[in-house]
Amino acid sequence: MDFAFDARTEELRARLLAFMDEYVYPAEAVAEEQRAALASPWDTPAVVGELKAEARRQGLWNLFLPDAGYGAGLTNLQYAPLAEITGRSPHLAPVALNCAAPDTGNMEVLAQFGDERQRKQWLEPLLAGEIRSAFAMTEPEVASSDATNVTTLIEREGDEYVITGRKWYISGAMNPDCRIFIVMGKTDPDGPDIRRQQSMVLVPRDTPGVTVRRAMRVFGYEDHSHGGHAEVVFDHARVPVSHLIGEEGSGFAIAQARLGPGRIHHCMRLIGMAERAIELMCRRAVSRTAFGKALAQQGVVHNWIADARVTVEQLRLLVLKTAWLMDTAGNKGAHTEIQAIKIATPRAVVGILDRAIQLHGAGGFSQDLPLAELYAAARTLMVADGPDEVHQRSLARRELKKYL
Structure with missing residues (x-):
């Protein structure tokens, strides 16, 4: 095992450290001041857009994604010291570099399991930082530490899936730029294999029957910078069957x-x-x-x-x-x-x-x-x-x- 940083990692580290000193740390107080003046605390402060534009200009963009066709093509070992640097300002730096959860995981899912149409419609704008997303798995009624417990139903009716259930602590869902949910629920609740009962579907935020009910606080914080952690209700929300990610039972x-x-x-x-x-x-x-x-x-x-x-x-x-x-x-x-x-x-x-x-x-x-x-x-x-x-x-x- 050799953990020495290679030339590319060293070069990116130097650029990222300079970016943090020149742009990110000074922007922390600015972001708070701007947020206080916004019409909604969930709106994005202007300085965040400025940081994103500068990060993209400097090539400090999508560093997390190892697929060179979509991201920077870094290995986990190359990305580790860069992610550590962003952790020094975890509410600004990852967002500025388009490396913030839950978008990172959602982009990885779409890149690995999405079909061509899904990648075109949702992955590309996520990679460009034009929209945000959320991952809806955790539920208040069940022990969600065991993902097989999810009770949200994804029922097929003709050419549509009907989604019914309640999720909470859905990170990013309060952000008005959050346009798409990846929702995990059960398509085969009575199936013999409890790990094949679940599926994932793409549900646009503006789908009728989708209600972002409230922001859940974390130790009193609403975590505005990450788009909050919301309670979301799916009340017979309908999406085309083409919104299924992968195959039924692969969730x-x-x-x-x-x-x-x-x-x-x-x-x-x-x-x-x-x-x-x-x-x-x-x-x-x-x-x-x-x-x-x-x-x-x-x-x-x-x-x-x-x-x-x-x-x-x-x-x-x-x-x-x-x-x-x-x-x-x-x-x-x-x-x-x-x-x-x-x-x-x-x-x-x-x-x-x-x-x-x-x-x-x-x-x-x-x-x-x-x-x-x-x-x-x-x-x-x-x-x-x-x-x-x-x-x-x-x-x-x-x-x-x-x-x-």
Whole structure:
């Protein structure tokens, strides 16, 4: 295993770091000011469009997509350090580079499983950053950590599918630029194979019977920059059968294919969040005095900073190993490592952010620093894309199988 950055990665890293310093970090406060003046908090601040145009001009666009026909053609190992950099400003940088969830996963689904018409109608405008999208799987009535539990029905009537069900925490759905949902539901609820009961269909947002009911908050945040996390009702919404992705019964398999890259992308960005937290901790420690000496002279602060650095270095190596395995052995060959990073990274980064908040006192909770919002995002990822306990269960079973 060789995790050294190749020439292309180094070149992109240099350009992206300069882009962050010159454009993204200064835009953070501007975006908040502009959002406060918008008619709707879900509208996109003008500065975001400016960032996207500049990123595209500089070739920092669709870096996440390994298919060179659609994206930058980077391997997971090449993309990992770039995603980490965007994680330092997770509410602006990924959107600016057209590398933000859930669009990334949806574009991967359309590129891999969509037909030519679906790619033309929906993938191309997503790749161009002209529209946004949402992925509708999670439901309030069932334990959605087990995707076979979904109760939304996708029933065929002639040349149409009729979708009925209620979803929630559907990321991006509040954004007025969200034009398309990928909806997972059951086309064969009584089928003998519980992993072949589900299918995925494309449902335009303006389809009659689709209601975006409300924004769900996350630790009090509505997450305007990512288009919120909505409750969405499908009340006999009808779409043509041509909106089926893949074939009937392939929904569960497509979901698993989608979630693998999504999980590692989240972990890459989480490391960037941790790095920003460490930077803020160090700046605070050398500039703040308490009880007659700088915080940087307090032993407990030394421990927090040292432990954070050790943790980040460990996590980065595990993420890079996982990326390398995905490139060389495929997602299935990296299954254990994907689960390991999904368990380890959010948990550890939450701890680092917690210490950073503590070091900043009341300011750590405030809107004047990014720490509280970063904490909310990191803590959410202990549940999103599969709760820790589900991954622990699967990982333990795989380990125990060796001894049975």
